[in-house]
Amino acid sequence: MIIPLLRKDPGSAENERWAERPAAQIEAFYRTRFSANVARLRDIRLWEDYYRETAVEMRKSAPFDRVILIGHGGYDGPILNGHIVASALTVEGAQAKATRIAEAQPGLEETVTISYDVGQNRDFSRFMESRWNRLSKKDPAEIRKILLNSERRLQPLDLACMERQCPAEAFVSLPDDSDREIKRAACESVCRNPLFLWRSSDEIAPERFRTFVRSLSSLTAQDGLIVLGMCNPGSDVPERESPWDVGGALVHSNLASGPHQTYVHLLAAAAARTVAGPIGKTSAEDVVRRITGFEERRPQRNLRIVAPATRCSP
Structure with missing residues (x-):
């Protein structure tokens, strides 16, 4: 079974369907090289799509020898568009709080909270009240960009502060426009009274991780891959120095008797299946080369393969 995960990185020009091309090439390889029956899932944009479509496949097919997921990923596994687990805008007295909890990686919930004083800027408060439902469906990076643009539009700069922090002569020695823009943005962040406080954190959702693992285990034959x-x-995850470090929350957790060395180790231990994945960055072309090379037993580097009995030290 081949599962292209349809997602484009926010801010990039890539097509969300980029994973379908390597999926088609790999499907053709298995059909031609091994005369294999190959199932390919389509239009998987959210994890809810994945669970719905895999449930259909499990009812009509025996477990697969290979289950191949192609898409964006990270230290904590595959990434899809964030499925909104919860979203709310609440007001208590003069304080308002917008909360968005979403799952882009199975078992990892990203919580964003935006706090603000409803009386500080009435236009911003009305903006949040009228737009939050739509805003909450966007990627956090895009939400923050929209809010910062709104803040710039609605909250005037302290001009005296700007004169102190960014006098004209401060820009003379800067070599190009991008450096000057960075300097100006830094000054504005100091000289504009912020309208909101942004907080973001990752929380582990063990049961949702186990749901994903049960799905993969059911799809994959006992001796499958x-x-x-x-x-x-397959990359080693650096030790997290603080809860705000990016990546590795699942790997460093106690899931499946963790912590583990990599996500490949974690998934192999949790699913009781052999798991393979690249070490470091990869591309669509690399994915095709790695899979065809593995099946044809050609030597290659930077591909980690972990059997379920292989465990890292706790």
Whole structure:
């Protein structure tokens, strides 16, 4: 089974369907080289799509020898568009709080909270009241960009502060426009009274991780292989120095008797299946080369393969 995960990185020009091309090439390889029956899932944009479509496949097919996921990934596994678990805008007295909890990686919930004083700027408060429902469906990076643009539009700069922080002569020695823009943005962040406080954190949702693992285990034969065709599932995860560090929350958790060395180790231990995934970054072309090379037993580097009995030290 081949599962292209349809997602484009926010701010990039890539097509969300980029994973379908390597999926088609890999499907053709298995059909031609091994005369294999190959199932391919389509239009998987959210994890709810994945669970719905895999449930259909499990009812009509025996477990697969290979289950291959192709898409964006990271230290904590495959990434899809964030499924909104919860969203709310609440007001208590003069304080308002907008909350968005979403799952882009199975078992990892990203919580964003936006706090503000409803009386500080009435226009901003009305903006949040009228737009939050639509805003909450966007990627956090896009939400923050929209809010900052709104803040710039609605909250005037302290001009005296700007004169102190960014006098004209401060820009003379800067070599190009981009440096001057960075300097100006830094000054404005100091000289504009902020309208909101942004907080973001990752929380582990063990049961949702176990749901994903049960799905993969059911799809994959006992002696089969799960392949993660994406960046970093086989990469060693640096020790997190604080809860705000990016990546590795699942790997460093106690899931499946963790912590584990990599996401490949974690998934192999949790699913009781052999798992393979690249070490470091990869591309669509690399995914095709790695899978065909593995099946044809050609030597290659930077592909981590972990059997379920292989465990890292706790």
